[in-house]
Amino acid sequence: MATTPTPVGHPTAGSTPEIExxxxxxxxxRFTTGVTVVSYHVGDQIRGATVNSFTSVSLDPPLVAVSLARSTQACSAVADVPFAINVLRADQVDVALQFAGRTRPGLRITWDIPAADDEPPTLADAVAVFRCRPWRRYDGGDHVLHLGEVTAFEQRAGEPLVFGDGRFVSTGLPLLDGPMVLSLDGPPSPGWVGAAQRFHAMPDH
Structure with a gap:
């Protein structure tokens, strides 16, 4: 059934619509994302910031991008020092809140500290980490887009934490539907798999 979009501004001839x-x-x-913590050193202290505006950019050279608010300490700090992107696990909501400025008393965080001084610290329990060195910065209005060149990365087992519609969620079951379900990392699943999933999701009554 079609739905009517909710307008947020009504432009008049020759005017720019007002954006609330x-x-x-x-x-x-409405665009669901993963949740990351950007981590880095300030002197001998480890700092971090929770960020969901993160994306891969390039394989050659290996680049990632993170958008940081100009008002944050992280924005100026990672301009000149190596930093890491830590993709959080589904049960790490407390970690996300901790580095979003909502301190969780008693929370224990385990770090992997590299031997080299020019490498950033990473979260030991993240499902993926990308160690980066600063590559480029771009003006993004009230944010700055930081591109980092990936110098090392690691992938670990576990489901990633997801954020959408203002709340944390988990990925749950994969969406298996259609005659042949495509996968980028393996063979397609037959159509009966999607049918079985729909049957499993039906109410009991």
Missing amino acids: PRALRRCFG
Whole structure:
């Protein structure tokens, strides 16, 4: 059934529509993302910031991008020092909140500290980590887009933490539907798999 989009501004001839920031932010939130912590050293201290504006950029050279608010300490800090992107596991909501400024008393965080001084610290329990060195920065309005060149990475077992519509969720079951379900990392699944999943999801009554 078709739905009618909710308007957030009505432009008049020759004018620019007014954008309401909170409404725009809610609309942005419809795009579900993973959750990461950007970690780095300031002197001998480990710092971090929770970020969901993260994406891969290039394989050659290996580049990733993270968007950081200009008002944050992380934004200026990672301009000149190596940093890491830590992809959080589904049960690491407390870690996400800790580095989002909502301190969790008693929370224990385990770090992997590399031997080299020019390598950033990483979260020991993240499902994936990317160690990076600063590559480029770009103006992004009230944010700065930081591109990092990946110098090392590691993938670990576990489901990633997901954020969408203003709340944390887990990935749950994969969406298996259609005559042949495509996979980038393996053979396609037959159509009966999707049918079985739909049957399993039916209510008991």
